[in-house]
Structure formats: C-alpha cells, structure tokens
Amino acid sequence: xxxxxxLLALTCCMALFTATAVFASDTIQIGRxxxxxGKVLDTQVEISRDGTTLTSTRAIAEALGxxxxxxxxxxxxxxxxxxxxxxxxxxxxxxxxxxxxxLQGRYSLKIEIIGKNLGARSDTMVVFADGYVDVPxxxxxxxxxxxxxxxxxxxxxxxxxxxxxxxNKELAQTYVAGKYMNDRLEGWSGLDARFGLxxxxxxxLSLSHILSIHERDSVSIGKYKPQ
Numbered sequence: 084x085x086x087x088x089x090l091l092a093l094t095c096c097m098a099l100f101t102a103t104a105v106f107a108s109d110t111i112q113i114g115r116x117x118x119x120x121g122k123v124l125d126t127q128v129e130i131s132r133d134g135t136t137l138t139s140t141r142a143i144a145e146a147l148g149x150x151x152x153x154x155x156x157x158x159x160x161x162x163x164x165x166x167x168x169x170x171x172x173x174x175x176x177x178x179x180x181x182x183x184x185x186l187q188g189r190y191s192l193k194i195e196i197i198g199k200n201l202g203a204r205s206d207t208m209v210v211f212a213d214g215y216v217d218v219p220x221x222x223x224x225x226x227x228x229x230x231x232x233x234x235x236x237x238x239x240x241x242x243x244x245x246x247x248x249x250x251n252k253e254l255a256q257t258y259v260a261g262k263y264m265n266d267r268l269e270g271w272s273g274l275d276a277r278f279g280l281x282x283x284x285x286x287x288l289s290l291s292h293i294l295s296i297h298e299r300d301s302v303s304i305g306k307y308k309p310q
Contacts, residue, residue: 119146190214192231195252198259199244207245209259210236215250215278226292226302229279233290233307236281248279269296 117124117138126142140160141151150163184190191214199208210232218228232248249255254273257263263271280291280299289309290302301309 117143119143122146190217190228192228192235194232194235194248197249197252197255207247209247209249209255211249211252211255213250213252215248225278226300229290229292230302230304230307232279233281244283246281247277248281249276250278251276 115128115130115136117126117128117136124138124142124146126139129137131137140162144151144162152161152163153159154161191212193212193214195211197209197211199206212232215225215228218225229248233246236246249258251273254276257273258271263273266272274296277293280293282289282291287308288306290307292300292302294300303309
C-alpha cells in the first residue's frame with residue numbers, strides 16, 4: 084500500500100512539473116524590440132509561440148502621445164488620444180516641422196547663377212540650388228522648396244527672363260555651355276537635373292515643378308499663376 088501511495092505521489096509531481104513547464108514556455112524571450120516613431124521602447128517584450136509580440140499597452144500608448152487610464156468598474160484599460168496637443172520630432176514629415184528646419188538652415192536655400200544657356204534657349208537663365216537633393220522625394224515639400232527659391236530671387240534682373248532651377252552644378256554648367264549630346268530618345272539625360280521653371284509673360288509670373296522631361300506640375304499660389 085505504501086508503495087502505491089509513493090508511486091501515486093510521484094506521478095502527480097511529474098504531471099504538475101510538466102504542466103508548469105508547458106505554461107512557462109508559452110512566451111519566450113528572443114531579444115525583440117518595439118519601436119514607436121523610430122524610438123525603441125524601454126519596456127519588457129515577450130513573444131508567444133504563434134509569433135505575437137506582447138508588451139506594455141501603456142508604454143506604446145504614451146509613446147504615441149495618448150493618455151492611459153484604468154476603469155476599475157469595467158475592468159478595462161482606456162486609451163484616449165490627446166486632442167489638445169500636437170508634438171513633432173525630426174523624423175516626422177510634417178509641414179510645420181519641415182518649414183522650421185528650412186528656417187533654421189537644415190536645408191540649404193543658397194542659389195548660384197550659372198549663366199544663360201548658349202544653346203537653343205538663349206533666354207533661359209540657369210540657377211543651381213544644391214539643397215534640393217536633400218528634400219524628401221515625391222512630396223509637396225519639393226514644391227515648397229521651389230517656391231521659397233523663387234521668392235528668394237525676388238526682383239533681380241534675372242527674374243525678368245525664364246529661370247531654370249537645377250540640382251546638379253556640373254550638369255547645369257554643361258547645359259549652359261551647350262556641350263552636351265542627346266544620349267537617349269527623349270534627349271540629353273542631364274535634363275533630369277532640372278526641377279523648376281520660373282517664367283514671366285506680360286507681367287504674370289508662372290512657376291512649375293519639373294518632375295521629368297514630359298511631366299511638370301504648376302505651383303499656383305499668391306503671385307504665381309497657372310501657365
């Protein structure tokens with residue numbers, strides 16, 4: 084009888100140990116990180132067997148600028164968006180943040196007059212602006228950058244002519260000198276360095292954002308009217 088009791092106790096202990104081991108292995112640590120807006124959360128992260136990432140709800144919510152509260156009566160965690168506050172960091176693509184960086188000199192608004200085109204468009208003044216290459220691609224910020232450059236030219240004599248804005252100085256110099264040859268069906272590939280065109284006809288200013296040889300967008304705001 085005593086032997087049977089001993090075997091029964093041993094069996095129960097083994098079963099309990101096995102169940103505990105299985106439960107403990109439901110989540111594992113593999114060094115996974117959670118980033119919110121480019122910043123790693125300083126909080127514990129676990130991964131379930133099905134690959135689900137488990138971490139602090141509060142840490143994520145607060146990193147997003149939300150308010151977290153505990154509703155004891157409903158046994159519920161409540162997350163509320165902070166409607167009255169708005170914050171920006173350097174990684175966010177926000178209009179206000181971008182303009183601020185422009186004003187602080189993060190993006191260069193310096194221009195260099197290369198000269199008049201000696202080729203077919205002798206009425207064209209070529210201007211180099213190196214800061215354009217740093218502007219986020221395929222965004223309205225490129226148009227904003229172009230607009231600020233055009234305003235910077237102001238009432239200079241060259242504003243009475245057609246002005247082209249270029250992002251590559253060497254290609255702009257080659258274009259002005261007329262020392263280029265067509266190297267593709269659409270013409271000279273160096274023309275891809277053009278990103279803006281300012282024209283003045285009959286007292287009307289027009290500004291275009293050049294996307295490619297065949298495509299351009301009109302920048303219509305204030306004194307700049309559609310072509």
